[in-house]
Amino acid sequence: MLTRIKKIIATDLVKVTSLNAVATLVRMLTGFISVKVVAVLIGPAGVALLGQLTNFTTILLNISTGGIGPGMTRYVAQYSESPKRYAVFLSAGLRIILTLSIISGIVLLVAGRFFSIQILKDAGYAFVFRILGGTLILYALNTYLVAIINGFREFRKYALANMAGSVTGLLFSVVLAYNFGLTGALIGAVTYQSVVFLVTLSMVTRSSWFSRRAFGLPFSRQAGTRLGHYAIMTLVSAITVPASQLLVRSYINHSTGSMDAAGLWEGMNRISAMYLMVITTSLSVYYLPKLARLKTRAEVKTEIFQIYKLVLPFLLILSAGIYLFRGLIIEWLFDTSFADMRSLFLFQLIGDFFKIASWILAYQLIARAMTRTFIFTEIFFNGSFVLLSMLFVPMYGPLGATIGYAVNFFLYLITMVLIFRKTLFAHAS
Template sequence: MSPFGALKELIGRFCRSELVKVFSLSSVATLVKMLTGLISTKVVAVLIGPGGVALLGQLNNLVYIVQYLASGAINNGVVKYVSEHKGSVGKVRTLLTNALLVTVVCSLACGTAMIACHRRLSRWIMLSDEYGYIFIVFGVTVILYAFNMLLLSIVNGYREYKMFIRINVANSLAGLVFAVVLTLLYGLPGALIGATTYQSAVFFVTLYMVRRKPWARWSYFRGRIDRSIIRNYLKYALMTLVSIGTMPVAQILIRRYIMLDLSELEAGWWEAMNRISNIYLLVVTTSFSVYYLPRLSEITEPNEVRREIGKAFKVIIPLLLTGFVLVYLCRFLIIRILFTSEFLPMAKLFGWQMGSDLFKIGCYILTYVMIAKARTVVYVTTEIVFTIIYIGLACQLMQTSAGIIGVTQAGMAAYLLHMGVVYLYLRKIGYV
């Protein structure tokens, strides 16, 4: 075969791979989510400025943690076990019954705690007593978010990619309208209420879209209570809680430190950089949740796991590097489009942030193997240790001449170390 023919065949195999197909499909949902995120970010930046963006960042990190607590943090477990047993109706009914029980208990507990502690939360998270009502509203509505996440996890477990993506597109559009209208009507209070409730409001959109699915009948959630299934869910809950708790808590602590030690303005720049990072990384993280975790969960042979890891690196890293170059070259234009002239000094953060994000995605590709294979102890230990390293490095570098740039430098160093340690562990157990 000629070199041209070999190259053509290689490109053909690449384009026919399931990961690329899912990546292409998820890109549609990601594009919609990116556009809605861009519009929402612009509205918020114009109406409430860098200081308001910093406060909203504080709230978003807490919301992220509490929402997962309210869902029982079992969503990855639901994806794994539904994916494994989707051919057995009886087993799926037992799985969904126990998942619903965990979800209801955890969401009611979290909602009650939010309402009871609303004054303290306002003081600690928002640095003021005036935002207690936000946490009351959040406590009342968080159960709807938990139900929404359960439904999405079931769809994902059945590997119904197209349905999963349609639901995400609809949720993004509905969430945009909800959040932007509240911000336009009520300013900063509206933006804060929107941040805590929009993902609960879209539960009704998801429920409508899955209403014809066989598993959406109430009979699928009225099986027997099985303590062994609940214990298995709790293993995933522990890993998920560590995953979703460590980085948001780190960001809350670091942002608070920036606000108190540097300024709210610089905290706003850093939060704006995080928002941009979250937007362009959606392409990758959406594909991970739609394809990568269910696929890793259903395969058992180490050789197959190695092939999936290799495919993920070959597909994702080149796309990331290409995107990073474009984003870096257009950084000033991006800031002007998304924010205001007050945010232009954040351009100095882009290079270090994208280095951090590159190693972050490398970490995700490897640590998802530990999630899929329930390597709980090692996963929890590495997540906690490297989050502590990140916080320590960020505070240390911030106090030097690096200032706010030191935070992004700390992120890159911590993720590089994390990725290296996880790689060595997976190599030891035969998965890489």
């Protein structure tokens, strides 16, 4: 038993998880404080509007980066021992991001009023979108640098960058929401990542691989094309996921006639994001670079089942604890106006379990650059989530959206098993 425990502790995933433990704890604590303060200050309806803006910002960020983050991580990891080869991708990636973020920023500056009406249903918040447009380039560059750090497997710096983002996000959201209410919370949501860029840049310039020449090579069409395969996948996911949430949140509001009901569902989403953070962060840091190095189906199968053995039991225990203490969690994170959220936990937690189980398989779509399959499944299952929610919400209110969420990820898991059945049942070579 001791030998087995030592082997588990020695695995790369556990090492990465341990290294990220402090960063994850910081993110969870800052998220806890931020959600609590913002929820009390702006209420369920304000939380719903903040969720709308956050989803829109996610879409814009990925458009402004061209969605090349996972591609940068993948190719930097693959060519980390060859400065000449990874420099080609660093330079190509930088030019793509500068071009797209400048164009996206200009669009936001010009059309801020339009987006304010479409997303927040109020022209009075146009200035928030213009602030986002003016700072979007820094936001995009921070995402680009973090992807590179991940590719070089500099886990300590990756953790520090995440902690910097968490602390800055807390300060911006709490201070601005306290002083300016909903308007301040919205401004904080679109500005804090831009400040984090300065912290990330200072860490990157001290890395052994950093060189200005590595970012100054002529644009390589070949590198751009290879990054493009990942860009397409990332953009599809980055647009369809928040877009589906936007649609579901709007439908809950329309169906129930209450933005507060949409706010309860958004609060449940935030709880999921907070507790799944410890798993999703470790997988994103460890899993994609690792899969990029594996050559055979048998190796991939071994890695998948190793992760399942480590992650799923932990997730079950964590989910059970959250369900049992859901009343206290609502009291700690929110206030009495969110009490009806208790009914949303069961199916949300079931959906979260199926989500992680399916994602462990679905990462192969990115690692293998299975572009067509990835695009189809992302569009299909985000669309089915919206349709399932539209089916159940009229019957059960916001609870219906969590039922749709659970059913959708169960179907997604079955699909991933079918797609990778040859890998899952591969024989050792």
